[in-house]
Amino acid sequence: MEALIGVLPGDGIGPEVMAEAQRALRFIEKKYRHHFVYREALIGGIAIDSQGHPFPADTRKLCAEADAVLLGAVGGPKWSDPDSNVRPEQGLLGMRSAMGVFANLRPVQTHPALYAASPLRSERLAGVDILVVRELTGGAYFGRKERTPDSATDVCTYTRAEIERVLRMAGELARTRRRKITSIDKANVLETSRLWRSIATELYAREFPDVKLDHMYVDAAAMHLLSRAADFDVLVTENLFGDILTDEASMLTGSLGMLPSASLNAEKRGLYEPIHGSAPDIAGRGIANPCGTILSAAMLLRHSLGLETEALAIEQAVITAIESGCRTADIALPGKSPVSTGDMGDAVLRALDTQ
Numbered sequence: 001m002e003a004l005i006g007v008l009p010g011d012g013i014g015p016e017v018m019a020e021a022q023r024a025l026r027f028i029e030k031k032y033r034h035h036f037v038y039r040e041a042l043i044g045g046i047a048i049d050s051q052g053h054p055f056p057a058d059t060r061k062l063c064a065e066a067d068a069v070l071l072g073a074v075g076g077p078k079w080s081d082p083d084s085n086v087r088p089e090q091g092l093l094g095m096r097s098a099m100g101v102f103a104n105l106r107p108v109q110t111h112p113a114l115y116a117a118s119p120l121r122s123e124r125l126a127g128v129d130i131l132v133v134r135e136l137t138g139g140a141y142f143g144r145k146e147r148t149p150d151s152a153t154d155v156c157t158y159t160r161a162e163i164e165r166v167l168r169m170a171g172e173l174a175r176t177r178r179r180k181i182t183s184i185d186k187a188n189v190l191e192t193s194r195l196w197r198s199i200a201t202e203l204y205a206r207e208f209p210d211v212k213l214d215h216m217y218v219d220a221a222a223m224h225l226l227s228r229a230a231d232f233d234v235l236v237t238e239n240l241f242g243d244i245l246t247d248e249a250s251m252l253t254g255s256l257g258m259l260p261s262a263s264l265n266a267e268k269r270g271l272y273e274p275i276h277g278s279a280p281d282i283a284g285r286g287i288a289n290p291c292g293t294i295l296s297a298a299m300l301l302r303h304s305l306g307l308e309t310e311a312l313a314i315e316q317a318v319i320t321a322i323e324s325g326c327r328t329a330d331i332a333l334p335g336k337s338p339v340s341t342g343d344m345g346d347a348v349l350r351a352l353d354t355q
């Protein structure tokens with residue numbers, strides 16, 4: 001297959017982890033005889049420095065044309081003055097809204113080889129395989145905001161159409177998994193949640209009778225994610241709840257450096273990025289864990305290009321590399337020297353080669 005992939009390395013460790021993800025994609029291209037064209041563009045702080053804007057016109061054009069976009073990370077202390085009116089994160093928000101990516105997918109799987117890196121006891125981690133689907137372009141983050149010296153307001157609005165499209169995407173994804181959805185809200189308090197819950201009940205009964213639906217309040221979900229995470233399959237929720245629960249869920253796997261994400265629009269064109277930031281504290285030292293970005297490339301193959309076999313090949317290769325003991329500092333085994341970003345990428349390529 002032919003595809004145009006937008007490559008946005010960004011700031012900090014972004015370019016370091018992106019290089020390894022691209023090596024994995026090139027390997028897949030060769031092995032499975034695809035032809036991917038990679039076009040690189042600037043985003044975030046580096047774009048502010050060279051073009052005065054965190055999401056310049058060239059990058060916007062690339063995002064409109066590409067079949068999928070792979071992003072490293074944006075931001076860093078150089079651009080973090082809260083009083084500045086251009087900031088790297090505006091590039092991310094601009095890109096999400098330009099691409100219309102309304103559903104953010106974060107898979108959270110635990111693996112015995114990484115139990116020790118999690119703050120939770122291993123008996124809480126066995127068999128965890130969750131996909132969190134977070135609504136990304138509505139709710140309080142995008143509502144009207146007001147501020148006086150003594151009060152502040154953030155309006156949270158959701159329309160039926162916004163709720164239905166993300167619930168539908170979660171339903172389709174549940175059909176590729178264990179067919180269980182937990183819809184998370186705060187329907188005992190919030191009007192938006194009551195609308196969310198009633199639409200979820202109707203829509204899943206009508207369109208997804210083969211998928212089992214449960215509703216859960218967000219406070220209970222926060223607790224159950226730590227006490228019985230293995231019971232969940234797909235979690236679907238609104239923007240603010242999803243933001244918090246996805247970070248909480250990430251701790252099940254141990255390191256931020258391991259986790260990928262995808263943000264999809266209705267045509268499944270997507271933006272793929274590791275969940276971590278630009279890690280300025282370790283940038284430029286060649287020690288960042290590239291697995292979250294490599295696994296984001298696997299999600300790109302699966303969701304935007306429909307290449308499931310190739311996606312699974314990368315995912316399996318990452319597990320094999322980690323099981324072989326090859327680990328960056330964030331997931332290193334006690335008493336064993338950590339490897340560099342490039343060595344970790346090499347180990348993934350070796351594992352791909354021997355599959």
Ligand code: NAD
Pocket residue numbers: 013017072073074075076077080089092256257258273275276277278279280281282287288289290292330
């Ligand atoms: P961060 O995710 O960059 O780092 C948090 C901690 O995790 C740091 O100690 C870092 O060294 C470590 N870490 C992160 N990724 C790692 C990896 N791949 N391998 C090994 N260790 C890793 O979060 P932060 O420090 O709060 O933010 C730093 C900058 O990144 C800020 O400017 C923030 O705005 C930005 N940020 C960007 C994104 C994004 O691009 N999507 C997301 C979050 C934060």
